[in-house]
Amino acid sequence: NAGVTQTPKFQVLKTGQSMTxxxxxxxxxxxxxxxxxxxxxxxxxxxxxxxxxxxxQGEVPNGYNVSRSTTEDFPLRLLSAAPSxxxxxxxxxxxxxxxxxxxxxxxxxxxxxxx
Amino acid sequence: xxxxxxxxxxxxVQEGDSAVIKCTYSDSASNYFPWYKQELGKRPQLxxxxxxxxxxxxxxxxxxxxxxxAKHFSLHITETQPEDxxxxxxxxxxxxxxxxxxxxxxxxxxxx
Numbered sequence: 001n002a003g004v005t006q007t008p009k010f011q012v013l014k015t016g017q018s019m020t021x022x023x024x025x026x027x028x029x030x031x032x033x034x035x036x037x038x039x040x041x042x043x044x045x046x047x048x049x050x051x052x053x054x055x056x057q058g059e060v061p062n063g064y065n066v067s068r069s070t071t072e073d074f075p076l077r078l079l080s081a082a083p084s085x086x087x088x089x090x091x092x093x094x095x096x097x098x099x100x101x102x103x104x105x106x107x108x109x110x111x112x113x114x115x
Numbered sequence: 116x117x118x119x120x121x122x123x124x125x126x127x128v129q130e131g132d133s134a135v136i137k138c139t140y141s142d143s144a145s146n147y148f149p150w151y152k153q154e155l156g157k158r159p160q161l162x163x164x165x166x167x168x169x170x171x172x173x174x175x176x177x178x179x180x181x182x183x184x185a186k187h188f189s190l191h192i193t194e195t196q197p198e199d200x201x202x203x204x205x206x207x208x209x210x211x212x213x214x215x216x217x218x219x220x221x222x223x224x225x226x227x
Contacts, residue, residue, distance in 0.1 A: 033214060040124070042219035043159065043204060050212055058214065090158065097212050103149070104215060106158040 002026050006091050006107035013081040013114045021076040021110050023091030031094045031102070032074040036060065036087040037109075043090065049074055050097055081114045088112070117142040119207050121218025128195050129226050136221045138205035139187040145207040148181060148188045149215070153202045162203075163190070195225045 007022045025032065033048035045058030049068040063085060065077040074093075078085060089110045094102040118141040128134045140148075149164035165172045165179045165188065172179050176195075181188040188207075192199055202222050206215040 035217075040219065042121075043217040045214055045216075048214050097208075097214060103161050103164075106160070108158050 004091055004093050004105050004107040006089075006110050008110060009108065010111045011113070013078070013112065015081060015083060015114060017081050019078050019081065021078075021089055021091070021112075023074045023076065023107060024072050025074075025091075025093040025105075026072065027093065027095075027105070028071065029093035029095055029105075030071065031097045032068065033058070033092045033104075034064070034066065034074070034076045035090045035092060036085075037090060038087050046076065046089075048097075078112075083114045086112060086114045117145060117207055117209060117213070117216040119205060119216050119218040121205050121221055123221060124219065125222045125224070127224045127226060130195060130197060132195055134192045134195050134199070134223055134225075136190045136203055136205070136223070137187060138189070138207075138218050139185075140207040140216075141186070142207070142209055143183075143186065144209045147208045147215075148179070149206050150179060150190050151204045151206065151217075153204065153220075155201070159204060192223075195223075197225050197227050199223060200225045 004025045030051045034046040035043040044060045047066040049055045055066050091107040092104045094104045121138045146167035151159040152162045153159040176193045178191045202220045204220045205218040208215045
C-alpha cells in the first residue's frame with residue numbers, strides 16, 4: 001500500500017532552471033494538494049485539485065504550475081527556479097476536500113535547494 | 116478566508132508533565148479541526164481531530180478541546196514522553212470546497 005508517493009526526495013537546482021515534482025496516490029482520492037514548508041511558516045498551500053481536470057490556487061501559487069489529467073497524479077512544476085523556492089515540498093491527498101472532515105495523507109516530502 | 120493562529124511556537128516540558136498547545140481560528144463557519152504531528156525529517160501525520168458538534172475528544176494520552184463561542188481549540192498531551200518531541204500543527208476547515216488552513220506549528224521538546 002504505497003499511499004502518496006513523491007519524487008524526487010532531494011534536488012538541487014540552479015536559478016532559472018525548471019523542474020517537475022511528481023506526486024502519485026493509489027487511494028483513489030479526489031482531493032490532492034501541494035504544500036511548502038519553511039522554518040517558522042508552517043505548511044502553506046500552493047495549489048490544490050478537487051478532481052481530474054480541476055485545479056485552484058492556494059496561498060502561495062506564484063512561480064508554480066499544476067495540472068490534474070488523472071485522478072492519481074498531480075505534478076508540481078517550477079517554471080524558473082528562484083532561491084526563494086528553496087523549501088520542503090509535500091504532496092497530500094484525501095478522499096474529498098478536507099472541509100468535510102476527511103483525513104489528509106502526506107507524501108514523504110521533497111527537499112529542494114535552489115542555488 | 117480562514118486564519119489560524121497557534122501558540123506557543125516552542126514548548127519545553129519535563130518528561131511526565133503535561134503539554135498544552137492552543138489555536139484560534141477566525142471563520143465561525145469552520146467545523147473540522149485536526150491536529151498533525153511531524154517528527155524530525157518526516158511527513159506530518161494526523162493524531163487526532165474534532166468536529167464542531169463535539170466539545171472534547173480523547174485518545175489515550177492525547178485530548179483536544181473545542182470552544183466554538185471563543186473560536187479556539189487546544190491539544191492536551193498528558194504524561195509526556197521523549198517520543199512526543201515533534202512539531203505539532205493545528206488546522207481548521209469550513210464546510211464545502213475549502214482546503215485546510217494550518218497554524219504555523221509548535222515545536223515540543225520533552226526533556227528526559
